[in-house]
Amino acid sequence: MLNPEELNELVAPLRDDLTSGAAEIALRSIGVFQATLAGSEDLDAEEVKSRLSTTARALIDAQPAMAPLFHLGNSVLNAVAAATTAEQVNTRAHEALEQFDRRMCQSAEAIADQVFDLVPPGELVFAYSFSSTVVSSLLNARSRGKYFRVLCTEARPALEGRKLATMLASGGLEVIHTFDTAIGLALPMCRAAFMGCDCVGRPGLVNKVGSWLLATACRELGIPLYALCGTEKFVDDERFFEFEKHERPGSEVWDDAPAGVRVLNRQFEIVPFSHLAGLVTENGILAEKDVEKYVSELTVHDSLRLEGSAFA
């Protein structure tokens, strides 16, 4: 069972991880719930539930743009809501964690199957920022015998595009890499573009800053841009704008900026559905009209409702 300091020690690296995608960070968060449950069998059931709530909120606050962290916490809390003993809480929480893990893996597999059909053989495709779903989908297509090349850019300031390039190249894909503003030179050579996604809701999709610029350029050039996102990325209106909380220190962009220069370092932005060719999910390629069903079906646990929200 974690005390507040121990919890913070486990959550801090996830908060400061600027180069991993939402799916990857959600999978690593499962371990934080497991640590929360460890040694809790002899406690009061309500005490264990309360600690699970604390862990869930700490993880969600660490990466407020990443919807899978909300879904992970929400599914654990909903699963244990009716449990009356600590043992029941433990069993149901572990089941929920395993189920979430399975869901994420099956989702990634189903998405990869569809990406295989979307990759134009022999062509160059564009990939942006870093997403484990994009990596696994493109490497899956290559290993199933499709030959193509990938163009990607740095993704300043954290440079997670280099991580993407390195992983794709080490998996046998030929990669062309350039800096972000060269998107305008690079995209006309590409026949399709892929990116991950942190969150989907009624207003559109939230992803790493630069996604709007990429999407606008793709639309201008007539290049289809697909967002790869399992339905664990879908959230209701109340939570959609939480990504705006995620502001990093300006010093990560320019550590010795002169007086009179204020440095902005926001990490996420909205891309409207009109700029996308589709959302590739485990349930097929979805369009804007399909989003409603997923966001209206959500059951949000009371302890994860946002205080003072107009939607609460």
Add this chain to the structure above:
Amino acid sequence: MLNPEELNELVAPLRDDLTSGAAEIALRSIGVFQATLAGSEDLDAEEVKSRLSTTARALIDAQPAMAPLFHLGNSVLNAVAAATTAEQVNTRAHEALEQFDRRMCQSAEAIADQVFDLVPPGELVFAYSFSSTVVSSLLNARSRGKYFRVLCTEARPALEGRKLATMLASGGLEVIHTFDTAIGLALPMCRAAFMGCDCVGRPGLVNKVGSWLLATACRELGIPLYALCGTEKFVDDERFFEFEKHERPGSEVWDDAPAGVRVLNRQFEIVPFSHLAGLVTENGILAEKDVEKYVSELTVHDSLRLEGSAFA
């Protein structure tokens, strides 16, 4: 009088300067012509002309995207064409250099006067890459009492956007700075955008990579983007695509890229006129239809014609 090694020593810093604009590099190139002329009074006139040609071609090749370098060399060579003594060559060449210097300064002043009227008072304006004309225009507007703020981005890989931010801030402007892909977050806060320009011709405008992305975003958001460019940037069709020669080493983008990753580092790109609100020149704000007059009036010296060109 310069020998080839001395010439190369003077030209190399201009070739490797990735953070200065075309006007600034052209003004510094005047010194290379002056060094070429030094001590040439006792030589044969044709020998001096030939050395001036060599200097002109070396400077043009150093920064093939920057039209003012072509105009500087071309005006010197045209000025000395009919000279029959070394003394005449010297006198006429120096006159041409002084005239070019004067023209560039008057041009910057006339452009600044117009930018004063284009800056919306009290608002935020966007500035991209680095251009001495943009800097002098914005600082002029501030010193004439207009209050406004400037938003600019890094301009990777050479980061000349930091140079822009530093110079604007040291001149008393309040600057907000962010990384390049955050253009989509930054632009909606701005009411106008300004950039420099390396070259203008019938197909459009050539400027630092990222300009197309900025221009596309400005058009999408309805923000007027002005290119500040004296008519010393205008070239004919033969020379327009010379900017494509300017490719820098990939190691300047990523110096230890892994095997399987090829790094592209191109520096310039075309922006179509349709994406711009106007070209701010010393002769007023010009549109696409006005370009023809300037590019058809050019007299190109024989030694600056491009070999093997379809237009030669």
